[in-house]
Amino acid sequence: MSENKGPLQGKVILDLTTALAGPYATLLLAGLGARVIKIENPTRGGDSSRNNSPYVTADGLSVRRSDPRDMSVSMMVRGRNKESMTLNLKHPASRDIFLDLARQADIIVENYSAGVTKRLGIDYDAVRSVNSKLIYTSISGFGAQGVSVGDGKAMDTIIQALSGVMMTAGEPGDPPVRFGLPVGDLVAPMFAVIGTLAAVIHADETGEGQHVDVSMLGSLTSLVACEPFDALESVGIPLRTGAYVPRLAPFGTFRSADGWFAICAPTDSFADGALRAIDRADLAGDAKYASRDARVHNADELHDLIAQWAASRPMDEVLHTFEAHGVPVAPVRDTADAVRDELVLQRHEVVPIVHPQFGHIDGLYGSGLPVTFSRSGADLSQPAPALGEHTDTVLAEMLGLEAPAIDRLRTDGVL
Amino acid sequence: MSENKGPLQGKVILDLTTALAGPYATLLLAGLGARVIKIENPTRGGDSSRNNSPYVTADGLSVRRSDPRDMSVSMMVRGRNKESMTLNLKHPASRDIFLDLARQADIIVENYSAGVTKRLGIDYDAVRSVNSKLIYTSISGFGAQGVSVGDGKAMDTIIQALSGVMMTAGEPGDPPVRFGLPVGDLVAPMFAVIGTLAAVIHADETGEGQHVDVSMLGSLTSLVACEPFDALESVGIPLRTGAYVPRLAPFGTFRSADGWFAICAPTDSFADGALRAIDRADLAGDAKYASRDARVHNADELHDLIAQWAASRPMDEVLHTFEAHGVPVAPVRDTADAVRDELVLQRHEVVPIVHPQFGHIDGLYGSGLPVTFSRSGADLSQPAPALGEHTDTVLAEMLGLEAPAIDRLRTDGVL
Numbered sequence A, B: 001m002s003e004n005k006g007p008l009q010g011k012v013i014l015d016l017t018t019a020l021a022g023p024y025a026t027l028l029l030a031g032l033g034a035r036v037i038k039i040e041n042p043t044r045g046g047d048s049s050r051n052n053s054p055y056v057t058a059d060g061l062s063v064r065r066s067d068p069r070d071m072s073v074s075m076m077v078r079g080r081n082k083e084s085m086t087l088n089l090k091h092p093a094s095r096d097i098f099l100d101l102a103r104q105a106d107i108i109v110e111n112y113s114a115g116v117t118k119r120l121g122i123d124y125d126a127v128r129s130v131n132s133k134l135i136y137t138s139i140s141g142f143g144a145q146g147v148s149v150g151d152g153k154a155m156d157t158i159i160q161a162l163s164g165v166m167m168t169a170g171e172p173g174d175p176p177v178r179f180g181l182p183v184g185d186l187v188a189p190m191f192a193v194i195g196t197l198a199a200v201i202h203a204d205e206t207g208e209g210q211h212v213d214v215s216m217l218g219s220l221t222s223l224v225a226c227e228p229f230d231a232l233e234s235v236g237i238p239l240r241t242g243a244y245v246p247r248l249a250p251f252g253t254f255r256s257a258d259g260w261f262a263i264c265a266p267t268d269s270f271a272d273g274a275l276r277a278i279d280r281a282d283l284a285g286d287a288k289y290a291s292r293d294a295r296v297h298n299a300d301e302l303h304d305l306i307a308q309w310a311a312s313r314p315m316d317e318v319l320h321t322f323e324a325h326g327v328p329v330a331p332v333r334d335t336a337d338a339v340r341d342e343l344v345l346q347r348h349e350v351v352p353i354v355h356p357q358f359g360h361i362d363g364l365y366g367s368g369l370p371v372t373f374s375r376s377g378a379d380l381s382q383p384a385p386a387l388g389e390h391t392d393t394v395l396a397e398m399l400g401l402e403a404p405a406i407d408r409l410r411t412d413g414v415l
Helices: A022-033 A073-078 A094-103 A118-119 A124-128 A158-165 A182-208 A215-226 A229-234 A268-277 A293-296 A299-311 A314-326 A342-346 A391-399 A403-411 B021-031 B075-080 B092-105 B117-122 B126-130 B158-163 B183-206 B215-222 B231-235 B266-276 B290-299 B298-313 B315-324 B342-346 B389-399 B403-411
Strands: A012-015 A037-038 A056-057 A060-062 A082-086 A107-110 A135-140 A210-215 A251-255 A259-264 A329-333 A349-354 A359-367 B013-014 B036-042 B054-055 B061-064 B082-086 B107-110 B135-140 B210-215 B251-256 B259-264 B329-331 B350-355 B359-367
Touching: A012 A094, A022 A037, A022 A073, A022 A082, A022 A107, A022 A135, A022 A158, A022 A182, A037 A349, A060 A342, A060 A359, A073 A349, A073 B298, A082 A391, A094 A124, A107 A182, A124 A135, A135 A182, A135 A359, A135 B092, A135 B389, A158 A215, A158 A259, A158 B251, A158 B259, A182 A210, A182 A215, A182 A229, A182 B290, A210 A215, A210 B013, A215 B342, A215 B350, A229 B359, A251 A299, A251 A314, A251 B158, A259 A314, A268 A299, A268 A314, A293 A299, A314 A329, A342 B054, A342 B215, A359 B231, B013 B298, B021 B036, B021 B075, B021 B082, B021 B107, B021 B135, B021 B183, B021 B251, B054 B075, B061 B359, B075 B350, B075 B359, B082 B389, B092 B126, B092 B266, B092 B389, B092 B403, B107 B183, B107 B329, B126 B135, B135 B183, B158 B215, B183 B210, B183 B215, B210 B215, B251 B298, B251 B315, B266 B298, B266 B315, B290 B298, B342 B350, B389 B403
Parallel strands: A012 A037, A012 A107, A037 A082, A107 A135, A135 A210, B013 B036, B013 B107, B036 B082, B107 B135, B135 B210
Antiparallel strands: A056 A060, A251 A259, A259 A329, A349 A359, B054 B061, B251 B259, B259 B329, B350 B359
């Protein structure tokens, strides 16, 4: 049996997150086998992601919902493998319940704006006093110390703008390039999971828990800083080179008769193959293209040759021809094709998304856990819970509360 | 003392990685406090990153190197906090040394093409027989089972093309947008670290090690699948909307007289603030802009109003005015400004890069470990090692080899 369980089996996580960045962190932890108890505010319909159009309904996707079972696509993707319990953290009676749960938890993850958990009395200082081994992970726009820019609203586009990432695409003088992939929202949770797991290793060894503080801006900027772009520019290696990368020529994206493709042929032998592929074996030995330095010098001509050859040919022929000549080549796929890649689906790196009542809606795919363990499991196939679906079971199992006590809490507006 | 050490202190990693994706994974693990022993091939000058121009020299950055102390910027960034030992894994005598080291290691990370470690006799099956608790992490283009597309050369641009990410920027009909930030290379190592740490938690608990298999394509595609882009398009929420996001209007990037900025004002109150900021308080109550639905319908007009107002005004005034009206706004920074953000540097999310002999070159920054632990340390300030700098100490400390034995191995071409 242990072969089918995730490596975090047995770990209990209290999940205070909403929107995208926080829930993606706890989604990954759930996919690794932790028990994730999502604590939602009952007074506003729970996590705001539950109110994001579109919804999956009995009749398929719809921009509006009309049935209590209808669930937003956002929640269907981000809520998988989690339990949901309601708890109104603004109600005075909620704090003891929360701290009683925290006593039995291994990890808490939250993405409130900096300062909010302190006001609610559920910040790390409040929790450590009842559970010193607990890991308390915070994801915020700029870090736990508070705001650095403007009013601190850390929406993805704001983080992209500040991080420099928008200026790594396009050509010199082009406007900034906003990524549709919300990298500002997605990179921070990955670092939050890394920090959380490292802290768990430390806690398992020493018994010492701690606060793990991750900034969206810091996370994305650290990734941008993996390549020292401005140092490279200072020695003449420009960053914004559009579709082509002249310093690696032939290298970039080109158009075929029926779609775009990328080739990456930076070495002499790849470049030689590329010239033969486009019926220019006559140029294969030419001094203009025989060395990297020569190709860099003649990059425009070389890229034009390829572009002209490819423009009138069908994609299949283009791909086949470059492959036959040993040149790394791939079609540029749109997201719809990419998430349906046979191997990616087979490896569960992308998985079909399932509604708890209505099943799988054709075409609805979501992120899997892109790690294959030889021994442990990794799974994100469990449908997202309805709001508060597990309130009673969590309170009964973890706190030993009986039905009348739970009913009273519900009547009092605590749950 | 324990306050200043990373959470992975005491863990030993054998690092077989080269280029970017693999070394970034072990860089993060080193930043978390693990001891990373980078094993490099002595016959080709070690990791290919050592031969990437430009170099840091005694006279600053240079496209060429002329002194043995000159070090590539790539290695200076990726080699930090690691030890380097040479070992020629193609030499028959290397295998016993490698397995003796593996007996004492907690983690091995490699990013050879699928199948290579088996040919070298150092794949997971070979290693588990001497250390069943060891975690063996592989990063490859398409996964450990081998190639899915073309010849399997998993360069960043190929992975970007296949993942769909290139089609998440720009407008309908635009060419694909290649990101200068090598997301194909950088996302897989983050998942590899997540998988590795989760497996360590499992191993510490059960004594069971395992193989952790991460695909570059699967990793990036899973991130793309966090948002169900094609399902959204099917209900009329398009993905490629260029600089603006009409469904959240006013929302997007705009030009001031001296630079670009982003505003994100999707709510009624933010939108109201934006209209007041551009001196159009008269439109604040107007039915055209009073509700989200109305703004979506009139998004072009609304974005034009903002663009016209901002175009002639200096950035400082634009930012100040939107901020004063409570509208989330930020400058679009280039990478050079972004990596110098005061708060990001203060939080060590980006750090100055230091040459072992020549010190810090002005303007050279690299990724930090963007996680702040309240108890553990996180540090990437140690300069990268010279090729083989730690060969003797590692062999002496870990295997008890004495100088004459090491000299003989070196003479024989094993080291």
